[in-house]
Amino acid sequence: MRLRTVLATVTASLAAATCLSATGPANAVHANAGQSHACSPSVSIDRFSDALDKTTYEGTFVGNFSALAVDVPHSRLRSSGGTPTGSLAAVSDRSALFTLDRRTLAPRAVVPLADESGAALDSEGLVVDRDGTRLISSETEPSVRRYSRDGRILDRLPVPDALRVAPAGRAVSNGTFEGLTLLPGGRTLLASMEYALNGDSAGIVRFQTWQRTRTTGGHFELGAQYAYRADTGLGVPEVQATPDGRLLVLERGFTAGVGNTVRLYLADPRRATDTSGVEHLTGQDDVRLVEKTLLADIAACPSLGATAKQPQPNPLLDNIEGMAVTGYSPGRLKVLLVSDDNQNAVQTTRFYHLRVRI
Template identity: 85%
Template sequence: MNPVNPVTFVNPVTSTRLRTVLVTAVAGLAAATCLTAAAPANAHATAKNDHVCSPSVSIDRFSDALDKTTYDGTFVGNFSALAVDRDGSLAAVSDRSALFALDGRTLAPKAVVPLADESGAALDSEGLVVDRDGTRLISSETEPSVRRYSRDGRILDRLPVPDALKVTPAGRAQPNGTFEGLTLLPGGRTLLASMEYALAGDSAGIVRFQTWQRTGGGHGRHFELGRQYAYRTDAGLGVPEVRATPDGRLLVLERGFTAGVGNTVRLYLADPRHATDTSGIENLTGQDGARLVRKTLLADIVNCPSLGATAKQPQPNPLLDNIEGMAITGYSKGRLRVLLVSDDNQNAVQTTRFYHLRVRI
């Protein structure tokens, strides 16, 4: 939720690394790679040379086809996370307590189920992982929490959360600043959630990434608390989403909003593999000797071509909006197909927009 308002891809069946990063069945990814085979409604195309955002990122097209629409009586929007399902379709979570199934090619909604906590109260759902058994791991930034849901929205499990990461007064996190991103690392044994903003007592801009380790020999549904890492955002930005890459690194979205100016959205490649476990460090100052997660800028989305996009409020590039969800939909030889989505907050001056990117890592 906004706090203020050309590569040829191989068949994923041949790629072990692809199976590990996306964790779900090979068939699902084979279908998911076809997401960019045909442009959905409202997509725009220009000459290939006009699609470059940076040396590492290009944009194929965007789609506003779902903006301000409804499905089965439910508003289609408020999207905060995307994930590839095992059959190649997309799962999408709304921060207004709805879990959608979208067609992997056209993005058209196919089903929707309501989400709630154990007492039946609505969630501020932000992160989404489709586990290998088809169940959904969904984070809510209200408490914060990570729960496991069945495909029809029943709660099956709830993961432990360190006290310090809980919202004040139970912990040191600020409201609307907790678990935004959620991803499974290669192999499917480690789950990682990204906090959006720093804890009270930590230096501004240093956010924590919490992990859990799968118990039961790597095949069970249950997770126990694991290592924690520190990541420094650019000034004034938070982390709305994170996705694991095939080699154990992370795609990290950083985002901010300035009234009268618009959104800032940057895509980073981050490496947590040599970062310090910060779970035992009470206050992260940047001067405490802890090795932070290293990051490399892949693209500032403001530098992407607008491709004819229009904005309903001031933006430094009319293509930009409140981008919050991300899924890796294909992979081959260090190149990813990445799908982004914006959260329109059900706001007349914001747009539900999907972005089809090609990313070289």
Template identity: 75%
Template sequence: MRLRSLRTLLATVTAGLAAATTLAAAGPANANLSKGNLPKGNACSPAVSIDGFSDALDKTTYEGTFVGNFSALAPNGDGSLLALSDRSALFSLDRRTLAPKGVVPLADEKGAALDSEGLAVDSDGTRLITSETEPSVRRYDRDGHLLGGGLPVPDALKVAPAGRATVNQTFEGLTLYPGGRTLLASMEGALSGDAAGIVRFQTWDRRHGQEFRLSAQYGYRTDSGLGVPEVQATPDGRLLVLERGFTAGVGNTVRLYLADPRRATDTSGVENLTGQGDVRLIRKTLLADLVTCPTLGATARQPQPNPLLDNIEGMAITGWAKGRLKVLLVSDDNQNAVQTTRFYSLRVSLRVRV
């Protein structure tokens, strides 16, 4: 554990919470290290800077459960931070120390484990969680009990042979827009029949207390060789999109984009996305390639173009003030000895045109 980096991370998130309004219940907080001790030159790009990282939870256990395999993060209503493991478990983390406070197992209607990937928290505390297996979006209470049936999923997005999706390339990201009326899930990879690199984002809408119903769907083009592990709605109605890839012997590529689906074509009735101008895809602007971030003294157990990088998969917006977001990332260590469970604290400017 790098104590200085951990304290820096927690101090940064605390500042974000103090500034936030609608996002007041957010991530870890600790002010043990003053900002005067932050390393100089912590910019990753003109739009993104990194304030710290923490390996505090790497290769630890809590109540007999391995702490790691994290695929998603979300602020919780009680001020804690929720961290979703893709091994069908949901952790609650202390906001000051990142220490686990609780863990609940998750299961489907038959009691089987999930390939749990995406997480959003509704205003009443309901946890909305995706599983890549089918794929699915299910609702759970605070204790991990399943609430009713899952949300409807278009047939084309289901894993073959039921649909056109590839195993382990379905609903990775999940986000609830401000106001709670629209939910969006991002596919990690392209459907069979769609052009390589074009993935679909599915939305559900609800009104006046009704259940979520299928709504618009959009196409999003990833960079070559990358997939979408996470997406988060910004306070102004745009999206932060993580793109990630891995090359053996080289390491991870992780890029953060600002995207705007508001003028994109609804692709729910489009069978094949060719990328040849048949539809308007979601527009995006690169905020930062994280390989350009300062290392902050991080080390890696496998080759990486920047030792700070790992298999970053989870993202949460923890604060918002004056056009800048506080963003928390986490890597999925896959319970692998050469990978690391690492948290990252970023500041992200929204004063960017898409």
């Protein structure tokens, strides 16, 4: 989602003067010697990179990133937690699907995305399926479509009427399918709404699932739905499944003159109530919400020398919107975050390399 910022009198030239200009791995900034990497007892930050900020590739602006995914057919996660070679997929909410080098983050390919009529999408969520096809959510309708590597539409998943943007449904504009993830085993797809539906209590967002079985011929059909309570004033821009079936959930908000709030939670939907038949979630009904545990407030991470182009509680922060699990060992994950710069002079395309204990 494109969070608005106050441009005021800040100019593009000032922004250019404050951003890091190096490219490639050399632009991955590490903590100074002796500086703690800890954000919390559960999360630490290895480094960040602004290498792609305000760059272009084959005539396409590199930025506006809303989601990341490991390109599984071309790189396998190592159980040792090491960093494999290969590719990442990254989707821009301005209708572009990028392939990035796994190590350097440099773009290697880009293809345009569109709907069935050729219109641009507000692409927000991304999953690379086991056959290499891309499942991409758009918050315009909302929708989830399956694309080939070269951007051809292969399929479109059903969406409950209530989750459609009003007046077709009860969802608010720019507040629908932001997060998308495939649970372990590859049979359950989950999308997170960013904000509550009209008629639901503020802060209670719905997680919609789809199931595929042998009887469906590999196609996804509507499954259970769960309710998750976001912190006051925050929405859910991204979810990612962990190897044990739980979820990493990003919560995010923005306050003009103050900056971004970004928190990382561990959530467990396995005992939550199926809310697909519950018309209105009041917060006082007999519904078991998705349980969540705070892993870290990203504002508490060391800044590592980062600079911000607008006020932030921590200069490391920006409009963080995408997340991928890039490696794991028992109880530990490597997690990559990316911010959506909205092609805005006072925002930065920034990648964050985290280590997370679950």
